[in-house]
Amino acid sequence: MNYLEIYAIRVHQELSDFYITSIRAGDLLKFTFSEKLEYTDENGKLKGNQRKIDEKRLKEIGTYISSVEMSFPNSIILAANYSEAGELVDDEAERWDIDSIDSNLYKIAIPTDKKLAAIVDGQHRLMGFGEKYLKDQSKLDIELPCAIFFDLPNSYQAFLFATINGNQKRVDKSLALEQFGFNVEDEPQQTWTPEKLAVYFTRTLNFKESPIKGHIKIAPKISTSLKKEVFSSQKDWSISTATIVDGILGLITSNAKRDRVEMAQENIWGKRSRSMVSNIRDKSPLRIQYLDRDDDYIFKIIFNYLSAIKETLWKTYDPKSYIFKTVGVQALFDVLKRILQINILTEQNDFKSLLETAQIYDFSSSAVQASGIGRKDIRNAILLTMEIINQDILTENDLNKINDFKKKSPEN
Incomplete structure (x- = not known):
């Protein structure tokens, strides 16, 4: 996997933190994508989340880029860590990653082999740099200001796009809001x-x-590099x-x-x-x-489950415990899914009684990993105490990790 490393500053606003930087137009074309939003026929069928491509406008932008007075001061807004299929990327080896340098300076590592950033706003500006519209390919070295959101769900991408462009004739704000909830x-x-x-x-x-x-x-799933901060x-x-x-x-x-x-x-x-x-x-x-x-x-199930977690595994907040972090919450939803699949709930056997058994674990243990492996280990540990899975199906390494999660008695 090839990476591009850039520096950025963090901007804190109500919707979400985002990161301001500049990236070469040629690089942006390699690892970003957009999907237009439009009514596709008289019945109002929907597709995508962006404006329809305007060929005339793109040709005009290409000509403008080649001029000596070219300037694009407005940011291209990107939503990092989403695939073209609209799925959040969990694999740490593929994700855009952030590393804190000092109080407000960050280094972003961008995998350049895959398109893993959706263009929320600015698709025409960027597409104007395409080979079809730009005669002078040296212009691909021009840097464009970018505002990068991490792990911004599709619904919020559409909401942000519609909010920015809702007063413009070309964009129907209700259309974006309609599709994404x-x-x-x-x-x-x-x-x-x-x-x-x-x-x-x-x-x-x-x-x-x-x-x-x-x-x-609305924030990035915390990477290992940001864990200490x-x-x-x-x-x-x-x-x-x-x-x-x-x-x-x-x-x-x-x-x-x-x-x-x-x-x-x-x-x-x-x-x-x-x-x-x-x-x-x-x-x-x-x-x-x-x-x-x-x-x-459905909502009652989710609400009751989260309430039971709050009374058990979330009863005392520990900033170092992964049960409060992405991998822990993902594992908890995995556990809920498994509980529902085997249908073991009754009035006497509720979520709280099931989760109480997992209070023997200390998920701030150094044995826990902030990765997909950590998610699996936390899930297996909780399911094992619930007797939903048998230890015979786990490897010796799995069992050793689970044993390391157990709270140590004072004499130890």
Whole structure:
């Protein structure tokens, strides 16, 4: 994997922190992508999340770039760590990574072999540097200002794009909000895609009374390089919006984009409904409830589970414990998914009694890794204490790690 290293400053705003830097136009063309948003026919079918490409405008931009008075002071807005399939990239070896240099200076490592950054705003500016429109290829060395958001969910990408461009004639703000879930209250319930429902639940959990109210932020999944900075300065815990959205999605769909594309074949005020994906084979544990529009039941399950975690594994905040970090929360959603799959819940056997067994662990142990391996280890440890998995299926290395997680008695 080849990487480009650049320096950036952090900007703190209400929606999310983002990072300001400059990147060569030629490099941006290599590792960014955009997907246009448009009504595709008279029935209002939707596709993408960007403006339709304007060839005339691109030719004009290409000519402007070649002029001696060329200047693009406005930032190109990027959403890093999303694939062209619309999926959040979890593999640390592929993700854009951030490393703290000092109080407000950061180094960003960008993998250049794959397109893993969506263009939220500025696609025409950048595409004007394409070979088709730019005669002088030396202009590819021109640096363009960029504002980089990390792990910004698709719904928030559309919301940011619509907010920036909503007053311009070329962009229909409601169109972007319609597709990505910021106005679900105004839409028929049967038309909500899994993504819309997950975003709606996440926003409800964050802004109304819930076990994690105020703890969900639009922020990058914390990388190993930022671990020390976050642990040393953070007074209260927070988790990324993407982590919660992905966790909820895993309960109701195995492929969110597939469902969105399928349901987009009909207009929301026409024949669109969840039944359009009912024939798709999907073993997600709450899939039937999603198809039956039993959203209250789904939310109650998630709410009760998070409440039980708050009373057990989140009872005492430890800034060094990974149970409050991305890998820990991902593992907790994995555990919920497994609990629901084997259907072991009864009135006597609730979430709290199950999770109490996992309080023997210290997830701030140095044995825990902030990676996909760490997620697996935390999940296995919790499932093992619940007796949901048998230790015979775990390797000796897995068991040794789980044993290292156990809290040490004072005499030890």
